[in-house]
Amino acid sequence: MVEIDSLLHAGYHNPAQRPWQAERTLTKAALMYPIFITDERDSVIPIPSMPGQSRIGVNRLEAFLAPLVAKGLRAVMLFGVPNDSVKDAYGTAADDPEGPVIQAIQAIKAAFPALLVSCDVCLCEYTSHGHCGHLFPDNTIDNAASVRRLAEVAVNYARAGADNVAPSDMMDGRMRAIKQGLIDAGLSHRVSLMAYSAKFASALYGPFRDAACSGARFGDRAAYQLPPGSRGLGRRAIERDVREGADIIMVKPATFYLDVIRDAKEIAPNHPVAAYQVSGEFAMLHHAAAAGVFDLKAAVLENMACLQRAGCSLIITYFTPELLDWLD
Ligand code: PBG
Ligand code: ZN
Numbered sequence: 447m448v449e450i451d452s453l454l455h456a457g458y459h460n461p462a463q464r465p466w467q468a469e470r471t472l473t474k475a476a477l478m479y480p481i482f483i484t485d486e487r488d489s490v491i492p493i494p495s496m497p498g499q500s501r502i503g504v505n506r507l508e509a510f511l512a513p514l515v516a517k518g519l520r521a522v523m524l525f526g527v528p529n530d531s532v533k534d535a536y537g538t539a540a541d542d543p544e545g546p547v548i549q550a551i552q553a554i555k556a557a558f559p560a561l562l563v564s565c566d567v568c569l570c571e572y573t574s575h576g577h578c579g580h581l582f583p584d585n586t587i588d589n590a591a592s593v594r595r596l597a598e599v600a601v602n603y604a605r606a607g608a609d610n611v612a613p614s615d616m617m618d619g620r621m622r623a624i625k626q627g628l629i630d631a632g633l634s635h636r637v638s639l640m641a642y643s644a645k646f647a648s649a650l651y652g653p654f655r656d657a658a659c660s661g662a663r664f665g666d667r668a669a670y671q672l673p674p675g676s677r678g679l680g681r682r683a684i685e686r687d688v689r690e691g692a693d694i695i696m697v698k699p700a701t702f703y704l705d706v707i708r709d710a711k712e713i714a715p716n717h718p719v720a721a722y723q724v725s726g727e728f729a730m731l732h733h734a735a736a737a738g739v740f741d742l743k744a745a746v747l748e749n750m751a752c753l754q755r756a757g758c759s760l761i762i763t764y765f766t767p768e769l770l771d772w773l774d
Pocket of ligand 1: 566568570578614615650651652653654655660667723724725726
């Protein structure tokens with residue numbers, strides 16, 4: 447005889463009841479699509495490390511985005527991919543008015559005014575050494591100079607029309623500097639700040655670094671991105687970025703770090719929490735599906751449900767185009 451309090455099946459026997467058991471259901475409005483902008487304006491260049499993804503030239507953006515917007519795309523995140531010749535020690539090209547990011551912001555806002563444009567803010571795509579900030583002569587990070595430059599870049603993206611700026615560099619104190627920069631520029635009412643707060647020094651960024659040509663030329667990022675095993679630093683970074691004026695808190699990567707997403711929701715219950723399913727996660731799912739481990743759609747939808755269960759309300763994912771179809 448089964449006890450009454452051991453009966454669970456009734457609550458989810460009928461498929462219509464299953465979504466009721468989740469706190470959040472995936473909608474198109476929860477998705478942000480990261481895209482790579484090449485400075486070859488007329489090109490679409492497939493990215494070998496990221497199945498189905500390409501670097502898009504500014505002149506090809508409208509045609510690339512139009513079908514996605516028609517399917518319900520609400521938000522994109524931009525990454526610039528300049529050629530090597532413009533890179534220097536300071537990331538001067540990051541906010542070049544003729545460079546890929548500022549050109550793309552203007553092109554997208556002109557073609558799709560309602561599409562939210564977020565810009566990743568970092569220097570690694572633009573520095574000759576490939577690090578995310580400025581370096582002292584001994585190659586350690588010059589945090590103060592890095593923060594000044596990052597704030598300048600973020601404000602210039604905002605001036606060009608970006609709706610959201612998202613610093614991924616992991617310098618200390620950059621949220622406050624960027625928020626202050628937005629205030630001083632009179633933009634703080636319309637441009638939000640998404641903090642890559644708990645961004646870990648992960649093996650899962652490899653395909654992205656191929657895509658963005660942004661790998662460090664020497665050393666690694668372990669002295670500024672967080673140690674993967676550290677829960678405490680993740681929590682402290684989230685607390686700090688809330689204090690410094692972040693509007694959205696992000697955790698990255700996503701699926702290896704579900705506990706950190708939960709921590710973020712607990713530490714910042716009144717902020718939206720974003721999860722960035724990074725390039726390595728995207729590639730793993732593709733390769734596993736191609737090897738017959740699982741059906742891609744089933745695995746991706748399960749992954750999304752689990753990110754939401756952990757506590758996020760915004761998911762940054764390269765699967766956005768597929769999800770716009772699957773969610774119909
Ligand atoms: C730039 C940046 C990276 C990613 C987002 N912004 C790479 C890195 O930190 O090395 C990773 C995104 C992905 O792997 O999809 N700092
Ligand atoms: Zn970087």
